[in-house]
Amino acid sequence: MARRKQRRRRKSRRKAVRHRSLWTRSIVIAALLLAGYLVYLDFHVRQQFDGKRWSLPARVYARPLELYAGLVLTSGQLAAELSALNYQPVAAPRQAGQVARNRDTFHIITRPFVHADGREASSNIRVSIAGDRIVQLDDANSGRPLSLVRLDPVMVGSFYPSLNEDRVLVRLEDVPPLLTRALIDVEDRHFYTHHGIAPLSIARALLANIRAGSVVQGGSTLTQQLVKNFYLSNERTLTRKLNEAIMALMLEWHYGKDEILEAYMNEVYLGQDGQRAVHGFGLASHFYFERPLPELTAEQIALLVGLVKGPSYYNPRRHAERARSRRNLVLDVMGDGNLLTAAQVSQAKSRKLGVVPYRKKALNTFPAFLELVRRQLERDYREEDITSEGLRIFTTLDPQVQWQLEQVIDRRLSGLEKAHGIQADSLQSAAVVISIQGGEVLALAGDRHARFAGFNRALNARRQVGSVIKPAVYLTALEQPDKYTLATLLDDDPLTWTAPNGTTWSPNNYDRQFHGKVPLVSALAHSYNVATARLGLALGLKPIIATLQRLGIDHDFKPYPSLVLGATELTPLQVTQMYQTLASGGFRAPLRAIRAVLAADGEPLQSYPLRVKAAIKPAAVYLVTAALRQVVRNGTGRALYQVLPENMDIAGKTGTTDNLRDSWFAGYTGERLAVVWVGRDDNRSTGLTGSSGAMLVWRDLFARLGDSGRLQAPAEGTEFLAIDPATGLQADSGCRDAVELPFIQGSGPVEMAPCARGGSPLQRPVDWFKELFK
Amino acid sequence: MIFRGVLIPVCSGMLVAGLLGGCTGMAGGQRPPVVEQGTQMPRPVNQPGVRGAGPGESPASVTAQPPAVLALLSRAEDQANAGDLAAASTSLERAIRIDSRNPVLWHHLASVRLAEGEYVQAEQLAAKSNSLAPGNHALQARNWQLIAEARRGRGDRSGAGVAEQRIRTLTRH
Numbered sequence: 001m002a003r004r005k006q007r008r009r010r011k012s013r014r015k016a017v018r019h020r021s022l023w024t025r026s027i028v029i030a031a032l033l034l035a036g037y038l039v040y041l042d043f044h045v046r047q048q049f050d051g052k053r054w055s056l057p058a059r060v061y062a063r064p065l066e067l068y069a070g071l072v073l074t075s076g077q078l079a080a081e082l083s084a085l086n087y088q089p090v091a092a093p094r095q096a097g098q099v100a101r102n103r104d105t106f107h108i109i110t111r112p113f114v115h116a117d118g119r120e121a122s123s124n125i126r127v128s129i130a131g132d133r134i135v136q137l138d139d140a141n142s143g144r145p146l147s148l149v150r151l152d153p154v155m156v157g158s159f160y161p162s163l164n165e166d167r168v169l170v171r172l173e174d175v176p177p178l179l180t181r182a183l184i185d186v187e188d189r190h191f192y193t194h195h196g197i198a199p200l201s202i203a204r205a206l207l208a209n210i211r212a213g214s215v216v217q218g219g220s221t222l223t224q225q226l227v228k229n230f231y232l233s234n235e236r237t238l239t240r241k242l243n244e245a246i247m248a249l250m251l252e253w254h255y256g257k258d259e260i261l262e263a264y265m266n267e268v269y270l271g272q273d274g275q276r277a278v279h280g281f282g283l284a285s286h287f288y289f290e291r292p293l294p295e296l297t298a299e300q301i302a303l304l305v306g307l308v309k310g311p312s313y314y315n316p317r318r319h320a321e322r323a324r325s326r327r328n329l330v331l332d333v334m335g336d337g338n339l340l341t342a343a344q345v346s347q348a349k350s351r352k353l354g355v356v357p358y359r360k361k362a363l364n365t366f367p368a369f370l371e372l373v374r375r376q377l378e379r380d381y382r383e384e385d386i387t388s389e390g391l392r393i394f395t396t397l398d399p400q401v402q403w404q405l406e407q408v409i410d411r412r413l414s415g416l417e418k419a420h421g422i423q424a425d426s427l428q429s430a431a432v433v434i435s436i437q438g439g440e441v442l443a444l445a446g447d448r449h450a451r452f453a454g455f456n457r458a459l460n461a462r463r464q465v466g467s468v469i470k471p472a473v474y475l476t477a478l479e480q481p482d483k484y485t486l487a488t489l490l491d492d493d494p495l496t497w498t499a500p501n502g503t504t505w506s507p508n509n510y511d512r513q514f515h516g517k518v519p520l521v522s523a524l525a526h527s528y529n530v531a532t533a534r535l536g537l538a539l540g541l542k543p544i545i546a547t548l549q550r551l552g553i554d555h556d557f558k559p560y561p562s563l564v565l566g567a568t569e570l571t572p573l574q575v576t577q578m579y580q581t582l583a584s585g586g587f588r589a590p591l592r593a594i595r596a597v598l599a600a601d602g603e604p605l606q607s608y609p610l611r612v613k614a615a616i617k618p619a620a621v622y623l624v625t626a627a628l629r630q631v632v633r634n635g636t637g638r639a640l641y642q643v644l645p646e647n648m649d650i651a652g653k654t655g656t657t658d659n660l661r662d663s664w665f666a667g668y669t670g671e672r673l674a675v676v677w678v679g680r681d682d683n684r685s686t687g688l689t690g691s692s693g694a695m696l697v698w699r700d701l702f703a704r705l706g707d708s709g710r711l712q713a714p715a716e717g718t719e720f721l722a723i724d725p726a727t728g729l730q731a732d733s734g735c736r737d738a739v740e741l742p743f744i745q746g747s748g749p750v751e752m753a754p755c756a757r758g759g760s761p762l763q764r765p766v767d768w769f770k771e772l773f774k
Numbered sequence: 775m776i777f778r779g780v781l782i783p784v785c786s787g788m789l790v791a792g793l794l795g796g797c798t799g800m801a802g803g804q805r806p807p808v809v810e811q812g813t814q815m816p817r818p819v820n821q822p823g824v825r826g827a828g829p830g831e832s833p834a835s836v837t838a839q840p841p842a843v844l845a846l847l848s849r850a851e852d853q854a855n856a857g858d859l860a861a862a863s864t865s866l867e868r869a870i871r872i873d874s875r876n877p878v879l880w881h882h883l884a885s886v887r888l889a890e891g892e893y894v895q896a897e898q899l900a901a902k903s904n905s906l907a908p909g910n911h912a913l914q915a916r917n918w919q920l921i922a923e924a925r926r927g928r929g930d931r932s933g934a935g936v937a938e939q940r941i942r943t944l945t946r947h
Contacts, residue, residue: 611898
């Protein structure tokens with residue numbers, strides 16, 4: 001028995017030992033697990049806080065407007081730019097982002113802005129405009145003239161990640177102190193003294209919740225709120241609450257109060273813009289008031305602080321009354337905290353909410369241009385970097401030109417449809433406008449309805465180009481000055497060309513007539529197909545294709561003779577590059593839509609500097625421009641000057657394809673070049689030629705843009721000679737119809753025309769306005 | 775004096791890299807600075823010719839450099855002399871947007887590219903400056919000097935010789 005007892009005792013002792021070891025083991029394991037979990041939490045907290053905290057969309061900016069005396073800019077244009085920038089019209093500007101306009105004088109306090117090449121401080125300026133230009137630019141304080149002031153650029157779009165979150169990040173030092181202090185007073189009075197959680201508040205909240213039988217009070221500190229938004233789901237469970245508290249403590253352990261506060265300011269959810277969640281005070285300021293945070297008034301700040309409690313319940317656009325009483329409550333808190341005087345509080349309370357009406361903004365205002373930007377970005381960046389790294393993209397877009405282009409296309413196309421009895425809304429159009437010397441894309445239209453982000457014809461529509469290709473043929477000829485000059489007589493008599501395989505080709509002129517011997521300059525000015533075809537065949541297709549490639553067209557041209565009449569398909573953008581090289585005197589500048597890309601922290605990532613390539617000899621290009629000037633003075637482009645001022649110096653070329661399917665015009669002035677295409681998506685006939693369609697869009701555009709600049713000046717190595725157009729020989733005072741033409745030095749005719757009386761060289765200046773070369 | 779400083783960092787940089795070739799001439803002072811010391815900045819020569827520039831046009835007056843352009847030019851000078859070539863080139867591009875046919879601006883942009891060691895662009899930009907300055911032999915000579923330098927930088931000695939021949943022709947006039 002005793003043994004049995006003993007055995008039993010031993011057994012139970014063993015059992016106890018086993019129990020005890022199980023206990024310790026469990027505790028150790030639990031402790032280890034907990035420690036592991038805490039380490040994991042801690043790692044999680046730090047990793048996310050240290051690393052990239054948010055995925056930020058790329059911001060795309062237009063060119064900043066540079067103001068200086070002499071700039072061609074009307075009062076209306078300046079007003080439009082300031083309005084696009086949401087400058088606030090006031091009687092007397094007192095802070096950045098405000099403007100007072102008195103007829104043609106603008107008193108502006110510009111916003112400070114970090115441009116691609118550095119920060120531009122705010123300036124207080126007075127701009128005086130007379131007619132179409134700025135005549136005076138002064139410092140409004142001292143009255144001293146300023147040489148140059150740069151405005152902040154209009155933001156023209158963003159590239160969003162699929163997540164549909166958006167933010168305008170702010171730094172704590174840029175947040176108005178009133179906002180910071182009001183936020184703390186309203187949401188977490190002891191923020192600067194607690195360690196992440198406030199047990200008293202939690203207890204109070206717990207009590208309230210028990211009394212109410214449900215969760216009615218949060219009692220969360222700002223840190224906890226941040227943790228909740230930042231790391232956790234929205235469920236209200238005890239585990240989550242516990243996690244939240246632990247993580248809040250960890251966050252406070254690792255980071256300073258200001259860092260936490262700044263993160264909070266950028267994370268807090270403040271509204272909903274369609275699919276897009278509005279996070280952070282920076283974006284909320286734009287979303288509700290269309291201006292940056294530092295420009296908000298006390299009552300606007302109070303409204304935003306009030307929204308923290310419930311952006312949807314207090315939505316000022318839906319529930320104005322709730323929003324107002326919440327705002328006024330916050331204003332009272334501001335008064336209690338001595339952030340505002342009693343007088344300021346009651347004044348602020350009497351003001352309107354000041355929220356701008358909700359506009360369902362197309363995410364990107366200029367979808368066609370942005371597609372070009374994106375295409376150029378994709379050469380250098382990965383898709384996820386474009387949409388999440390907060391890149392700041394500085395583009396070449398000139399909103400003034402873009403707005404004008406959009407308007408003229410829409411109006412002119414409707415007008416054309418009416419005038420020609422064309423079915424309404426059946427015409428389509430695409431256009432590109434660039435700066436000539438730099439090749440910067442100033443404006444781009446890919447659809448007659450500019451807001452429509454569909455098929456981008458400027459970039460993607462390959463259409464037959466017709467005669468807009470001809471300058472390449474003539475340039476190829478004029479680069480051989482020993483064989484061809486502007487005065488060389490070309491043969492415009494009927495032509496039948498037989499291919500090696502026996503097929504024949506008999507090109508026709510648009511007017512169905514043949515013109516005999518015509519000087520080269522007028523064959524181009526009047527766009528004679530037969531003379532051009534014969535010239536092309538004599539030159540050979542290989543050198544012509546080489547010229548097209550030197551002009552900057554990256555395209556695999558098929559060497560068919562009809563190529564010289566434009567039987568090849570190109571996009572408007574490709575045609576623009578070709579004409580850029582011509583307009584710039586032979587110096588090709590690859591078309592650019594981007595000037596620079598900055599990282600979110602302002603570090604320059606990439607610049608897209610101005611690059612040029614001497615592609616064609618300036619003298620030969622000068623002769624082509626001289627001929628293209630004849631196109632619009634006397635040739636197919638004459639109708640331009642029915643509207644445009646005589647002193648506008650223009651060179652251009654029309655293009656029409658078979659059965660009037662495509663209507664093209666490519667033209668340039670001193671500073672700008674535009675290529676316009678008009679046609680139908682189903683490729684049927686439009687009933688329009690280059691000059692009755694696309695050219696009128698071009699004309700409308702340049703009537704609005706204006707340009708007093710001159711075309712390429714006579715290149716070195718060129719000279720002028722008086723020529724008798726009938727014979728292409730040198731003229732003197734005896735020749736009545738003599739014209740003056742540029743030649744590459746030494747290439748002009750030596751022989752005198754029969755009309756020349758001999759001896760007396762031409763004294764009087766030759767009249768360029770005459771209808772030449774019939 | 776514009777951009778004298780630009781050339782110094784180029785040289786020291788080259789010395790570090792052990793590429794003395796292009797620099798000995800400069801160190802010996804045989805090579806004129808990009809813009810001669812004490813001389814006025816060359817005027818733009820972008821007026822169209824009497825004839826042919828435009829129909830019935832009278833000789834256009836030479837437009838004076840707008841103050842905005844001068845301000846940017848002087849900013850570019852400061853930036854280049856402080857060694858910030860990227861900033862200098864941005865300022866010059868801004869100036870070119872305002873006065874796009876001013877050959878002086880293109881010349882300076884070329885000299886910044888040269889200082890950056892972007893020899894191909896330096897040469898192209900100098901050629902562009904030349905094309906905008908017909909008849910301005912002083913500026914053309916400087917551009918050819920720059921081209922010679924760029925070609926030497928690329929190791930094209932015979933090309934540099936050709937460019938130097940052009941300088942002699944231009945300065946003989």
